[in-house]
Each structure stands twice: as C-alpha cells, then as structure tokens.
Amino acid sequence: MIRKRSLSLSLILATGFLLSLTPQQNKPNIIIILADDMGYSDIGSFGSEIETPHLDAMAEGGLKMTQFYNASRCCPTRASLLTGVYPHQAGVGHMVNEREHPSYRGMLSDECITIADALKENGYTTLMAGKWHLNARKEHWPVKHGFDRYFGLLDGANSYFGNRPYRPNQKLTYALDNVPYTPKEGFYATDAYTDYALKFIEEGKEKGKPFFLYLAYTAPHWPLHALKEDIAKYKGRYMKGWDVLRKERFRRMQEMGIIGREVKLSPRDENVPEWESLSEEEKRRWDEKMAVYAAMVDRMDQNIGRIRQKLKELGEDQNTIIMFLSDNGGSYEAIDGRGFTAEILEASKMPSSSPASFTSYEYEGANVSNTPFRKFKRWEHEGGVSTPFIAYFPGTIKLGSTSQQPAHIIDLMATSLDLAGASYPATYKGKSIKPMEGLSLGPLFNGQKWQGHEAIFFEHEGNRAVRQGEWKLVSIYPENEWALYNMKTDRTELHDLSARYPERVKEMEKLYEGWAAHANVVPFAELVKLDKQRKSK
Template sequence: MDANRKDCRLLQVSALGLAVAASLTLPALAAEPTSQDKQPVKESEAKAPKTNIVYIVIDDMGYSDFGCYGSEIKTPNIDKLAANGLIYNNFNTCPLCSPTRASLLTGRDNHAVGMGSVANYDMGSASPDYRGRVKDSAATVAQILKSHDYSTMGVGKWHLAPVHQVTPAGPYDYWPLAKGFERFYGYLDGETDQYKPQLFYDNHLIETPKTPGYQFSQDLVDHAIQFVTDQVSITPDKPYFLYVAFSAVHSPLQAPKKYIDMYKGVYDQGWDKIREERFERQKKLGIIPTDAELTPRDPNVKVWDSLSSDEKRLFARFEETYAGYLSYADAQIGRLIKHLQDIGQYDNTMLVLISDNGGTNSGGENGSDDFVKTLNGIKPSVKELLKRIDEIGGPDFGAVYPSGWGMVSNTPFKGYKGGLYNGGVRDPLIIQWPTNIKAKGELRSQYVHVTDITPTVFDVLKIAAPENFQGINQLPIDGKSITDTFDNKEAATKHDTQYYALGASRSIYQNGWKAVAIHKAGQPFENDIWELYNLNVDFAENHNVAEEYPEKLKELKELWAAEAKKHHATLLSANELGAAKPSDAVNNRNSFTYYQGVGPINSTAAPSIKNRSYTITVPVTRADKSQSGVLAAMGGDTAGYTLYIRNNHFVYEYNLFGTSYKIESDREVPVGDATLKFEFIKTGLFAGIGRLYINDVLSGEVVMPKTLRGMLPMESLDIGRDRYSAVSKAYKNMNEFPFAGELKYVDFELQNDQKAGTKN
C-alpha cells in the first residue's frame, strides 16, 4: 500500500465513522511543504502554557462540501480535524459574509453592530444597522484578547470596513489594526483575484508578489505561519489569537491546475446524481438523521440529463475547478496544522473552523467568467464560455459556477447564499482542542449560532466581556457559550431563539420551529407570506406546516418583531439598499485631484462616474515622442476604463465586459507640455458621448449607448499605471505600462445630472 493510500486509511479513525476517503477513488492530498516548514520539536519543549485560539473561515461554502460532511471533494486535513475533535450539524450563520464575520468576531447580532448587509453598502447615519462597519460599542475578540495580553494576528479576507474608505490614506478606523489585530495580511473587499490579489499589509497597500506559480491561499498561510513563528520565538509564554479567512471558495474560482485536473471526469455524472450521492453519504456518516428527506431540486436548475453535451462539459469543468480550489485550501490548512505541531503549538490550541454562509446561485444558469458581470445583469452564453473552457481556474477567468452546483453544495437543504432557508445559513462547524476536548470525531446536534463562538472562547479562557471598553459602553453579548457540549453530547441548547433579517428577507427560529417570510418585490412587508417548519421532525425544511399551526406561526411572527426591535434591525427593499451616500465616504464630492505615485484606490472609493457627465483632465510633460504609458485606469480586463498614450497618440478605452468603446486621437500628442482631457456627456440613462481633447482641441469622439449600471469592478483606480489586470489588451503584457513622462495630476470633475434624462 503506497503512502497516499495509508493516509487515506487514517481518515477512518473516528467515533462517527468519518470514513469518507474509503468510499472515494481520488488520491488523498498531502500538505505541500515549503521553505517555512520546520523540523519537529518536542511538545514538552514548547513554552505556551496558555490556550491559543485559531479561527479558520471558508468563504461561500455550503453544508455538504467537506468530506466529513458527505462530499466527494478531498479535504483530508479538515477531515482529520473533525476526526480528532467535534463536528456540529446544526450550526447557523448569517446569509452573507460580512454579517457573519461581524457576528463571529464580536459575539453580537450583526444588525446591532452595524453590519446589516455586506460592507459594500453603507446607508449612512439614517440607517445605523446598515453602515458596513463594526461599531466601537462592539469590541472584537481580537481587541478583548489583546487587552488580556494575547498576540493578535489576521490573514485573508476582512470585508468589515466600508469599502468606500479603502484607499491608500484610509480612513483606517474600521480596518483590522483598528479592531484589535496587531498584524494583518490580506485584502479588504469582498473578493480578490487569486493570482493578482489587491493586498494590504497592516495599514498599507503592497504590490502583488511576482513569484512564479503564486496563489493567494498559499500566500496567506505563509504569512500566518510567519506571524505565529515570530510570536512564539520572541515571546513563547504569550498566547495568540489567529484569524485565518480564506478567499476559497468564493469567486473567482482559481486554483493550481494539478488540483483542478485531479477531479477530471468526477462531475460528468452531473449535479442531480452528485446531490443524491452526498445525501446518502450524509446519512451513513450520521451528519443528517436517517429519516431526513432531501429537499426538492431547485426548479430553476435544469435537469442534468436534459442538458446538451456542450453544457455538460462546460458545467462539469466549473465544478472540477471548485473542488480543486477547496482541496487546495485544505492543503494549506494542513500546512498550518503541521507547523503548529512542529513548533509545539498544537495541543494547546483551540481551533474553530466554519463556513460563513451557504453556496451561491449568483452564477445563474450557465455560470460566468466574472462575478461583477453577474451583478450587472450580464449573463454569458454557453457558447461564449465554452470558447474559454480551458481558461477556467486560471488567471484570466473569474469563474463563478452555475447555480446547479450551489444546489449541490447546500445538500440536503434548499436555498442559497443570501437567503434564509437553511441552504443559506446552515453551515459546517468543526472544533478541535486536543488538551481539553476528550471526545474525538463525535457529532453534536445542538442549535449553535455564529454569535456563540466568541462567547465560547471567553468561557474557555475565563474572560468576562467588558461592559465598558476603552471608555465606550459596550453592547451586550448575544451569543451563548457552547463549552458544555464539548464533553456532553446531550447538553441542552442554550441558544434557543434567533431572528434573521437581510434586506427584505426575515425569519425566526425558536426551539426547533422556524418561520420564514417570503417577500415579493414592490409589495408592502405586511403582505409577506410566511412559511412554518418544525425542524425537530423535518431536518431539511421540507414541509410547510403554516396552515396546521397558525397559533405557532402567529407567536413566531410576533417574536420576530420583538427581536428585530431589540437589535434595531430594519428591512430594506432592493432599490433602497445602497441608495444613500454617507457623509464620511471619501468620494462624497464632485472634484478630485490625484497625483502621480498615489496608491490603488478601491473602486467604491473612486470618483463615482456612473450615469452622469464628467471630465478627466491630465496635464503632462514629455521629453520626446517615445514617452508613453497609462495616465489613469479604473477596473481590469473584464470591465473598466483607461486613458493612455501609445504610439504618440492619446487613447481612451471603455471596456463593458467585452463590449469596447475606443477613441484614438486623430492627431499626435505634442512633445513638451500638453493638457489631455476626456469628456463624457450624458445623453440618456447610462448612455452618452465620449470626447477626447488635446490642448482643448477636439481630437476624437465615440458614442457610448451602454455603460455600467451596477457594481463597478473590484479592481482599483490607478494613477500613472494600470495595476493587477490590464483594462486594455493593447498593453496587457507591458507590466502595468507606467507612464514614462511627467504626469502633473489627474483631475476628475463630476456633474450632478444623474437624475436628468438627457444633457446636450
């Protein structure tokens, strides 16, 4: 028996019978060694008498995607954590990433702390529960543990600061270092390219590493290992809190080719059969009750057997990439665990592993090559995507899987990320603590909410959450400690009531009963139709019993209203969300002047040019005709705009997900001083005319019947270069194409005609 097969057999050791590997045909993955891996030291030689705390968060991963939760995806390192710790099958989160992370790190309700939705939406002071930030009255676990002499370190995704404040100059009030982390390495928005991430180190932006074969999952674990190594080497008696927030498996789905290729052919049988196989495996593992029923398939997802051969080939490749992405993240978790073992920091570490919400349906029927494209309502065809099938998983394709695979991810539940059925909020939770949790591989079925994790840590460490922190009165902790479940599988559920609210959606849970309100856009909230489920006997929310138990439904509706009022939660329709422009947004003005050398500016913090007239003026000085390069660029290779000089001509390009508007000046740019200007004149809703000027002389024009309506690309506004991916193919391989002359400044002037029908 070879080494891989021996490792595979080891996964069978657990009281639950976590023998996932025994039923699979794929080879197990070993943790990839790097130069940072250390030689083992004896546990007794380590000096860490106190308990370390590690949170690991997987992004956008559904209930069934770990091997130990019933998946065919190889997650051997995560499965070992489950086999040596506890696995929870009734763990619940918020339906989106920022709210879950806010509740995880504070132990408090996400609305109460100001994170009613993702951090991209800041509704201003009129909506205090939708501010895209964590209030100072809700100190994080990092802040509190730091005050108890813990080192605090974070890597990966933040997404807990208003993204309109993500600039080279802050403000930094809600960035990781302001929220208790002494060290941070990662990114601040909701997603980032895995090959060209927009990275922040502590409070400053850094360039993407140019290392051959670079991938962000490995990079963030490299830094986690470095942070821990530094801390235990210098202050070995000091415990630490480490927060590891993976991008995986949020879009873009990108991973090393060898991890994707190891799943070749696995998903050819399609999402319907894979979903049924996971369901049966979950029963065998005990993850779900033997009498649980698989929810009906999503009627908006095509039956796999009805698909064309081209559709099957394309859709299978999306899931091969997703599986490879998760397996690659698992390998990095294995590296981190091995390092903790090697330096004697394993047995005294309590490790908590979760997903932040369920699998997504944002890819729609066919999947997509760009997440922001889906937010703009643009749906690529199978024919368009099939031409690029070999690019899926690579650096030039921002893959989002079709919703059929999100349906599989959330097995056995219905619904997706962003919704309040269990498909959106029921997620994996694994807790391992070798020195103190004696049960190995056991299942726990108590209702647990994400707000319970940090109170559990406080309980473990015998720390009281302060009523006043740094002079600020604190919100009460909403979560309940679950330490009594560690060694008692029959422990009573302490968290018996939990309300949910997201935009126009709402639900309420109490003692196994769950009510969900279905809102129809444009209708008053009082007209919502409520459904009722008895999860005590209906694990997967299959049977709506609202008509059978009207009094119970009435009771829960009243309870929802009371809980929402208690936590200051409000409901917002889709067109209200994000409509406000908060006064503290750095781009809450119409005039901007940027100087050469300024760092990348988040798209949401950049001048908001959507649906309005504006000008961009750039005075330059060139010594000769050869001096060329980018003057200003916003976005990347999927969408954005760029101004540049090439071949001695002034060029403007606007890339609308493949539809390109381009003007090249009809005259050369003079050597010496020149004033270059682009003018957009709005002629209709998200439409207009673009004009180029050289020294106030009209030098080119283009009609632009369509411009971006929704969210801007998450790549930055850059001055004097085009970082990350290139907006224009004309300079794609020219290493950011920095301007070689003197760029005095880039001036934006915006007009207030967003609501006007036309402008002449």
C-alpha cells in the first residue's frame, strides 16, 4: 500500500504556486538531459565557440538559468537529481564506494524514490538511456528504480567505441533493461544512447501514456573519443591558446548577460602554464585534444536535435518540456599512474583523435571549459558546482527568458511532479520516504515570481559551501578555512570578504552545521579514518 502526500499541498507550502494544466491539456512529456563533466561555458548560448545549434535554439526559445547548481561530482549529482534530496540523504554522499553508513552506502537509499518511481505511480511511461553510475549491482540497476526501459552504461566511464575496462579487475557493463549488452561494430556511445531513447519514445507513444525520459550522456567525460567528421570541424581552432579562448568566451558571456559586467575573469589556474611556454608540438597536441572534446559536445547537440525531430514527427513537440544541464564542472583529471591499467596508460600517450587512445584534457582544458570561474569538478567553488541550465517548453516558457536566481538539482523532482500534476508518496514499498528538499521551478517557467531557496548547501570530500542570497561561504579540504564571497559582484570568487564580515561568516557557518546534521554528513577526515580502519581489518 502506498500512502501519498498531496503534491499540491507540499508545493503550495514550498513555493506558493502550482503549475496548472487546463482540463483540455494532456500531461506533458518530461525530458531531462544530463551532460557529463561539461563546463559552464561549453555550449554556444553560454559563450562557447563550440557549435551547439539545437541547445542554443532551446535557450532562445525557452529559459536560461545562469546560477543553477549541481553537486560537483557525477554520482552525488545523479543521486540528488533523481531523488529531490541532497546526495547524503540519498545514500550517495561520496561515490559508489560501499560503506556501512546510511549517507555513504554508495547506492540509492530505500528511504528515497526516484522521479521515475514517482511518475510511474502517476501514469507515466519511464525511460532512461545513458550513464547510471549509482551502483552496478544488479539489484540497483535503473529498472529496479522505477524505469520501464533502460539502455546504457552502468559504470562511470568507458570507451565510446565499445567496452574497455580501464582499472585493474574492472568489469564495465552496458545493459539493455536487465540484461548485459555487448556493443557491436560501429558503436558510438552518444549515438547509441539516442538510438535507444528514440526507440523507447516510439514504443511509449503506442501506449498512449505521457513519458519521462532521463537521457544521461557520457559526453564529454574522458576518454576523449569522437567521430572523424566531427573532429575535422574543430582542428586548428584552439591554436590561439587557452588565455585567448578564455577571454573570448568571457566577452561573449558578458554580451549575452550570462555574467554581469562588474564580474572579473578569474586568472589562469596555477596548474596551467603560459601558452607561449609550450613547444609547437605541445600546442598541436592540445589543439587536437580540444578539437576532440569540442566534437564530443557537438555530437551530443546533434543527438539532442534528433530527439527534438522525433518529438515533432510524433506530434509531441508542443507537449514536451526539455531540461538540460551538466553533472559538474569541467574535469581536471589526468589519465596517469593512479589506478589505471598498463594498457590504458600506454593509450594515454596516443593522439586523442585515434579511437584506440584514452586521453583527457586535464587542467588546461577544464580551465577553458569553466570560464570564467575558479576550480573544477570535485570542489565547491563555482567552477565545480555551476552548470548551464536550459528549460524549453513551447507555449509555456517565455521565449528567450533568463533567470539569475540560484536553483539546484534537488528542484528537478518537485518540478517534474508539478508539471505532471503528480503526487509524492509518504511511503513506498513499505518504507517511509524522506520529504523532498527541492522547490518547483514552475513559477519561473510561467514568468512569475519564484520564492527560491533560503539557502543551498554543498559538501563533497570535505569541500563545503553555503549559498544564501547573494552570499556564498566556501572552504577547501583539508585547510577548512571559510572564505566569503559576494555573488552579485564577484561570482568568480576573487575577493574574500570573511575578515570584513565575520558575523555573516558565523551565521552562514551555523546554517551549514545545521544542514550537515540534518543531512547526516560525516566530516571527510572521519570518513577517511573509517576507511583505513576497515581496510586494516
């Protein structure tokens, strides 16, 4: 027996608003598209030189949110996005490392439900294609978490051209529904995810039910793998160097209103050398890496265009909302000696344009991707937690609108249920379910005033942050020293105001501590200690 909360009541209490459907209007189809390791400025409508016409058209015809936040890492973001609670509450406070602690089980908690669970109970066909990365145990595959159909990668990364384990003793698994899948010749992950998504949508159309699609591309996560025709478009574009590229992106972002005129571009990251200090061979190698990276984003956009075309063919384009975002900022990670197989380390030395290679674009590329911010994936500075967010819903969302209000991945559960006129359960499969932490974005979609969050919270591997209004308090592990920034005038976090406003630091630190207790966060030093004790047994 499932006891349901009234979503109307919960959302009215949370937002004072419920997105309404006329009696004649069908429940909308809902699509959430998640990019992987894509930086804040990597699509055209957020300042990039990369060609993303389909995403740009959605931005021009819908809503751009310029201060939307993720959880700074793949697994925590995916857990939080799907459940509407913070990662620790969802059981994925770190990664998929399995620990005997409810916040760090490395799999979704049975005290949570997914958007798919909730919408399935409310008459939706639920579909997923792409990267899962919320534990590869068969009892935790997507079909066990509310999805009627699934195709994709259960692990965190893989060759885009097939199945290629990159860690010792690793068994990466593609799956179709509840059966392992072996990629065939001609396989390219980004295209394959879309192929199955289109197939699932067509099957769902025959059932006459609205559908929810969670399309989680692995692009542009490493390894850098793209198709030759896409790479060719970008070769040579990056020979001008990272400093010039960052300045060009920043200028376009200010012209577009993504970043305020008062905000300054952050300096080149300390891990990135001066462009002119590189040899010509090193410059060409980086240009090739960036050409492949750009091609991966380009191909993802092409496939988003395929989704939109299919909706039009089926007559569903006017009754489908599409929301797009990234799971974290650009990734500085290198393919080096830490836990990679000898074969992969050898492949990391190959040209990135080769399908046999296994490379990443490291600090240099991530610093460009995250223009104009500091830091990267894993940190709670803006470069780690900021994502471009686009919502496109013809006839509902005003063309070309932009919101500067802070919002978070926890809001997508509430938004999806609001759109569907659906209810959120108090219990599910005999378990009490944690209340949603997010707020519906419905008012913003309708061009109305949105109450927004009193505060938004972050923690990953000891890195911490609180966003409250125009203020952000942030610290880096293991130093654990709070820095205070004004997001209205200094979104690139260049001027620490903690010494000037010590009382505000204390107030926001108290907010963080209250949230950490509420979300059952374990200080990272303690988590590391517990891991060492467990390994020594």
